[in-house]
Amino acid sequence: xxxxxxxxxxxxTEKGKDVELRCDPISGxxxxxxxxxxxxxxxxxxxxxxxxxxxxxxxxxxxRFSAERTGESVSTLTIQRTQxxxxxxxxxxxxxxxxxxxxxxxxxxxxxxL
Amino acid sequence: xxxxxxxxxxxxLSEEAFLTINCTYTATGYPSLFWYVQYPGxxxxxxxxxxxxxxxxxxxxxxxxxxxxxxxxxxxxxxxQVSDSAVYFCALNxxxxxxxxxxxxxxxxxVIP
Numbered sequence: 001x002x003x004x005x006x007x008x009x010x011x012x013t014e015k016g017k018d019v020e021l022r023c024d025p026i027s028g029x030x031x032x033x034x035x036x037x038x039x040x041x042x043x044x045x046x047x048x049x050x051x052x053x054x055x056x057x058x059x060x061x062x063x064r065f066s067a068e069r070t071g072e073s074v075s076t077l078t079i080q081r082t083q084x085x086x087x088x089x090x091x092x093x094x095x096x097x098x099x100x101x102x103x104x105x106x107x108x109x110x111x112x113x114l
Numbered sequence: 115x116x117x118x119x120x121x122x123x124x125x126x127l128s129e130e131a132f133l134t135i136n137c138t139y140t141a142t143g144y145p146s147l148f149w150y151v152q153y154p155g156x157x158x159x160x161x162x163x164x165x166x167x168x169x170x171x172x173x174x175x176x177x178x179x180x181x182x183x184x185x186x187x188x189x190x191x192x193x194x195q196v197s198d199s200a201v202y203f204c205a206l207n208x209x210x211x212x213x214x215x216x217x218x219x220x221x222x223x224x225v226i227p
Contacts, residue, residue, distance in 0.1 A: 041220070042219030042220045045217075091158070103160070105159065107157045
């Protein structure tokens with residue numbers, strides 16, 4: 001079956017503009033995660049969705065960042081008024097859910113803020 | 115809280131050398147432990163995992179043993195190949211407490227012929 005997909009694969013934007021990144025998890029996976037990976041650095045947790053529970057937003061770096069998920073399907077990560085320090089690869093991962101402990105990663109969206 | 119610490123890179127080895135990448139963790143409860151690998155230009159993929167103390171995960175010649183007494187999950191391979199060049203991430207997961215994942219900062223490995 002299909003893996004986790006993300007779009008766009010690359011996004012170049014100007015400072016101050018809003019961007020929206022999309023993630024399609026594996027069908028049937030109730031858990032969905034967003035991470036940020038800056039150049040040469042590790043994964044930085046952003047947000048986690050599990051079924052219909054309230055999302056864990058503890059990793060969002062500022063109120064410019066938000067994410068939504070439609071049921072157990074698509075998720076969008078929105079960054080408002082982008083800054084140059086937002087430039088990174090944004091990774092999405094999904095897993096079967098609580099108690100299942102393997103994550104499957106998408107290819108990422110490379111965001112460049114000029 | 116939960117966290118993962120892994121040795122800093124970059125690591126450069128000659129082909130057929132022995133590899134160790136250290137990983138230690140701090141966790142509440144009983145975490146599962148993972149190594150993920152990111153090959154150049156590709157996404158992260160699971161390399162191996164262990165879900166309880168003393169378990170050994172293995173794949174593609176890599177091994178790691180879940181050591182609760184030393185809170186460690188060191189990655190080893192007896193003879194590395196050029197194709198093993200990648201970034202390796204140690205991670206833990208607490209499936210009984212929210213299923214949150216915590217990743218280390220990654221260790222870059224380059225294997226030279």
